[in-house]
Amino acid sequence: xxxxxxxxxxxxxxxxxxxxxxxxxxxxxxxxxxxxxxxxxxxxxxxxxxxxxxxxxxxxxxxxxxxxxxxxxxxxxxxxxxxxxxxxxxxxxxxxxxxxxxxxxxxxxxxxxxxxxxxxxxxxxxxxxxxxxxxxxxxxxxxxxxxxxxxxxxxxxxxxxxxxxxxxxxxxxxxxxxxxxxxxxxxxxxxxxxxxxx
Numbered sequence: 001x002x003x004x005x006x007x008x009x010x011x012x013x014x015x016x017x018x019x020x021x022x023x024x025x026x027x028x029x030x031x032x033x034x035x036x037x038x039x040x041x042x043x044x045x046x047x048x049x050x051x052x053x054x055x056x057x058x059x060x061x062x063x064x065x066x067x068x069x070x071x072x073x074x075x076x077x078x079x080x081x082x083x084x085x086x087x088x089x090x091x092x093x094x095x096x097x098x099x100x101x102x103x104x105x106x107x108x109x110x111x112x113x114x115x116x117x118x119x120x121x122x123x124x125x126x127x128x129x130x131x132x133x134x135x136x137x138x139x140x141x142x143x144x145x146x147x148x149x150x151x152x153x154x155x156x157x158x159x160x161x162x163x164x165x166x167x168x169x170x171x172x173x174x175x176x177x178x179x180x181x182x183x184x185x186x187x188x189x190x191x192x193x194x195x196x197x198x
Contacts, residue, residue: 018135020047020067021049021066022070023066025051025075035050042134054084057071057084067095069095070099071100082114098119099117104147
């Protein structure tokens with residue numbers, strides 16, 4: 001929030017808008033309706049487009065610009081959700097993409113982030129939880145359900161625990177470079193000393 005001064009010395013609190021135009025790609029009508037209600041309360045009068053299929057989402061993305069996109073990870077066929085996220089990231093790179101799912105399945109969550117999602121929410125979350133997450137997003141925060149966050153933390157922990165071969169590779173590269181330089185340096189006869197430049 002920012003405190004801005006109005007003419008005459010009055011002040012007004014400026015609250016960042018969570019979005020200006022949102023696309024909700026959700027195959028479950030009940031979830032789509034809930035999201036529409038939450039978004040309507042967060043930013044009254046803003047454009048919200050609801051579509052249930054990948055084909056309709058593609059058509060909307062071809063004609064309109066969105067700064068917030070929700071993608072159902074259970075879109076059919078399996079994997080279409082992650083594929084759509086990658087396409088949104090390619091055609092509208094400034095859009096914030098929130099993956100939606102009715103499960104906190106680890107592989108599904110990781111595929112969403114690998115495809116370019118900027119957040120992950122469970123569709124069973126309370127309306128207030130979703131609204132809080134989107135307000136945090138508007139203020140530069142992250143949108144991540146706590147049940148999904150544990151998978152992300154575990155992934156980082158596993159990555160850090162893996163033995164690294166980079167140091168060995170760097171040493172090998174350094175040794176190769178020294179040998180290469182040595183082969184390019186002209187040999188100096190034993191017992192002589194190179195003269196210094198005049």
